[in-house]
Amino acid sequence: MTDLSYSPASSGSSATKIALRWGLYIMLGLFALFYLMPLFVMVTTSFKSLEEIRTGDLISLPREVTLDAWRTAWSGACTGIQCEGVRPFFWNSVLIAIPAVMISTLIGALNGYVVAQWRFKGANLFFALMLFGCFIPFQVVLLPMARMLGLMGLAGTIPGLIFVHVIYGLGFTTLFFRNYYVSIPAELTKAAKVDGAGFFRIFWSIFLPLSLPIIVVTVIWQFTQIWNDFLFGISFSQAGTQPVTVALNNIVNSTTGVKAYNVDMAAAIIAALPTLFVYVVAGKYFVRGLTAGSVKG
Amino acid sequence: MAPILEINNLFKNYGPVEILKDINVAIEQGDFLVLVGPSGCGKSTLLNCIAGLEPITSGKMAIGGQDMTNVSPKDRDIAMVFQSYALYPTMTVAKNITFGMKVRGIDQAVQDQKLAHVAQQLQIEPLLNRKPGQLSGGQRQRVAMGRALVRDPKLFLFDEPLSNLDAKLRVEMRTEIKALHQRLGASMVYVTHDQIEAMTLATKIVVMKGGVIQQIGTPAEIYNRPANLFVADFMGSPAMNLIPAKAKANGAGMQIEIAREKGDPIVLTDTRNQDLPENVILGVRPEDIADAAIGRGGDTQEADCIIDIVEPAGADTFAVMQLGGKHVTARLHAETTAAAGTAQRLAFDLGKVSYFAPETGLRLN
Ligand SMILES: Nc1ncnc2c1ncn2[C@@H]1O[C@H](COP(=O)(O)OP(=O)(O)O)[C@@H](O)[C@H]1O
Ligand SMILES: [Mg+2]
Numbered sequence: 139m140t141d142l143s144y145s146p147a148s149s150g151s152s153a154t155k156i157a158l159r160w161g162l163y164i165m166l167g168l169f170a171l172f173y174l175m176p177l178f179v180m181v182t183t184s185f186k187s188l189e190e191i192r193t194g195d196l197i198s199l200p201r202e203v204t205l206d207a208w209r210t211a212w213s214g215a216c217t218g219i220q221c222e223g224v225r226p227f228f229w230n231s232v233l234i235a236i237p238a239v240m241i242s243t244l245i246g247a248l249n250g251y252v253v254a255q256w257r258f259k260g261a262n263l264f265f266a267l268m269l270f271g272c273f274i275p276f277q278v279v280l281l282p283m284a285r286m287l288g289l290m291g292l293a294g295t296i297p298g299l300i301f302v303h304v305i306y307g308l309g310f311t312t313l314f315f316r317n318y319y320v321s322i323p324a325e326l327t328k329a330a331k332v333d334g335a336g337f338f339r340i341f342w343s344i345f346l347p348l349s350l351p352i353i354v355v356t357v358i359w360q361f362t363q364i365w366n367d368f369l370f371g372i373s374f375s376q377a378g379t380q381p382v383t384v385a386l387n388n389i390v391n392s393t394t395g396v397k398a399y400n401v402d403m404a405a406a407i408i409a410a411l412p413t414l415f416v417y418v419v420a421g422k423y424f425v426r427g428l429t430a431g432s433v434k435g
Numbered sequence: 436m437a438p439i440l441e442i443n444n445l446f447k448n449y450g451p452v453e454i455l456k457d458i459n460v461a462i463e464q465g466d467f468l469v470l471v472g473p474s475g476c477g478k479s480t481l482l483n484c485i486a487g488l489e490p491i492t493s494g495k496m497a498i499g500g501q502d503m504t505n506v507s508p509k510d511r512d513i514a515m516v517f518q519s520y521a522l523y524p525t526m527t528v529a530k531n532i533t534f535g536m537k538v539r540g541i542d543q544a545v546q547d548q549k550l551a552h553v554a555q556q557l558q559i560e561p562l563l564n565r566k567p568g569q570l571s572g573g574q575r576q577r578v579a580m581g582r583a584l585v586r587d588p589k590l591f592l593f594d595e596p597l598s599n600l601d602a603k604l605r606v607e608m609r610t611e612i613k614a615l616h617q618r619l620g621a622s623m624v625y626v627t628h629d630q631i632e633a634m635t636l637a638t639k640i641v642v643m644k645g646g647v648i649q650q651i652g653t654p655a656e657i658y659n660r661p662a663n664l665f666v667a668d669f670m671g672s673p674a675m676n677l678i679p680a681k682a683k684a685n686g687a688g689m690q691i692e693i694a695r696e697k698g699d700p701i702v703l704t705d706t707r708n709q710d711l712p713e714n715v716i717l718g719v720r721p722e723d724i725a726d727a728a729i730g731r732g733g734d735t736q737e738a739d740c741i742i743d744i745v746e747p748a749g750a751d752t753f754a755v756m757q758l759g760g761k762h763v764t765a766r767l768h769a770e771t772t773a774a775a776g777t778a779q780r781l782a783f784d785l786g787k788v789s790y791f792a793p794e795t796g797l798r799l800n
Contacts (some may be wrong), residue, residue: 167749169723191769215651227726227771252597323519325517325518325519325521325778326521326523327526328483328486328508328515328521329515329517329522329582330534331507331509332486332488332508332509332513332514332515333509333534333535333538333582334509334538334539335509335534337537339538343534344523344525347525347526348524348525371773379597384646
């Protein structure tokens with residue numbers, strides 16, 4: 139890598155350069171350590187027995203690795219009166235997140251396509267309102283939304299939660315796709331129109347195949363938001379439809395007597411695994427998608 | 436036969452802004468119409484209106500005798516080549532070319548056969564399985580042409596198809612497009628800001644400025660008899676010399692007097708034109724000012740002129756002088772004896788000059 143930000147004077151000596159480079163690495167290493175420390179504590183704690191946690195050191199490695207805490211967290215820990223671990227709630231989250239992500243991404247793509255490529259009267263106003271939707275604090279909408287879900291007969295159900303997440307994700311998904319699609323020359327749509335293609339045909343055959351990077355970005359964003367959501371999860375669910383975040387809270391808060399830190403940690407990691415997984419699998423597209431937008435053939 | 440394209444009283448506004456004003460054009464089957472004008476004058480907008488990609492504000496348009504004013508682009512029987520080529524980035528060259536047929540549900544065998552024919556015609560067979568991103572600019576341009584040709588439409592529309600190519604390729608493709616037009620006998624509307632492209636390709640030129648048609652005519656008419664100062668200045672390179680002059684009636688015709696900074700005015704006698712107003716702008720093409728010594732036919736009148744600058748350009752040598760307060764360029768033979776700072780006897784071809792009114796800019800003769 140050639141570093142253009144160095145001034146000519148300081149680039150004179152190669153020893154200075156190397157020292158600077160190392161200084162940089164050490165700084166970065168320290169930052170990384172700082173961020174990874176809590177995760178390290180979580181992981182090690184989750185593999186320790188309660189006995190060891192009580193007697194041992196917070197940041198020491200487990201003397202004896204045990205999976206008991208993981209087992210309990212997954213299928214035995216109590217979330218109130220029920221003691222089935224996070225498993226049922228984990229599946230609730232999956233059932234909420236996957237359809238909500240897919241639907242909000244698809245509708246966002248269509249919205250973005252319309253706003254960016256089919257300028258209609260009031261398109262700017264529509265988009266501005268959509269953007270405004272991104273910035274509405276969720277607390278503000280809790281009561282009206284609860285009322286609405288009640289009227290729709292979806293209160294406390296998983297479809298109800300899907301609906302809420304789709305609605306509140308649309309602002310962002312529309313924004314993402316719109317910003318991606320405005321960089322696509324309008325002549326492409328024109329060419330397809332002359333070729334005889336209509337609205338959906340152009341979307342399906344020309345825009346969607348171009349959209350992989352932004353789809354990945356949107357899916358990661360939406361999945362993280364929805365999976366990690368707590369407020370909607372606790373407000374619009376009832377026993378049996380609660381997502382994993384709510385269950386995690388209940389596990390941690392409903393233990394009486396000695397805190398089972400190892401179980402809490404294991405449950406927290408389980409709850410975080412899917413988002414971690416999505417980042418690891420699709421992370422490189424995420425970065426690419428955020429910086430992309432070039433479709434210059 | 437009805438004209439292949441007929442536009443009557445077309446107006447186009449974007450919001451409150453009038454972009455095209457009272458456009459009237461008609462072309463016959465086989466015509467190569469070139470819309471030319473400086474950038475921003477509304478050429479692309481007009482082409483988009485013809486294609487149906489932009490709604491028109493008022494007026495009428497017919498293609499092949501049928502009213503198309505409110506018909507959608509796909510039903511106008513047109514094909515269009517865009518400035519950016521607008522190839523579908525995720526499709527192969529073959530799919531790009533057949534996309535239109537696929538959308539229209541044309542039989543696969545017919546698609547294959549038409550694709551093969553067009554690919555052979557444009558010599559792009561080796562490229563059929565590549566994506567647009569893997570092509571050079573010239574190749575993309577060919578593919579864009581292929582996508583239009585395969586449709587075999589009533590009317591081809593081209594929006595500055597050569598402007599993204601380098602100079603050499605541009606000239607090659609220009610020739611190729613002309614050959615294609617002659618071979619197919621197809622009707623074409625071609626937009627360019629390059630007056631040389633317009634002159635070389637067109638059977639009919641429309642010169643536009645600020646959304647208004649300045650002149651319609653064959654390349655020769657536009658070149659030899661520009662309708663106003665704008666057309667005179669825009670068409671031709673180097674541009675027509677536009678020299679302020681005084682006209683006086685004298686027995687045989689008009690006496691044209693051109694002031695000079697140093698020395699007496701040049702006085703030319705024009706026997707072809709009568710009734711010119713006193714103040715005129717004399718338009719002379721550089722090639723209509725020649726070395727008197729070398730001589731040429733036509734209705735020439737000679738005068739001694741001090742040459743300020745000599746610019747050899749290979750085949751020709753351009754001599755620049757000061758007449759009527761303007762730089763005036765003469766296109767001389769390469770062997771000319773003209774030298775900077777010395778007087779040269781030049782012959783002005785009065786048979787080919789134009790006169791314009793200084794106030795309105797309109798042609799007088
Ligand atoms: N969608 C649009 N909205 C508003 N003004 C436009 C739009 N498209 C083009 N214009 C304006 O119309 C004029 C003509 O544009 P255009 O037809 O592209 O010119 P040309 O092709 O001759 O360079 C320009 O002044 C341009 O700014
Ligand atoms: Mg243009």
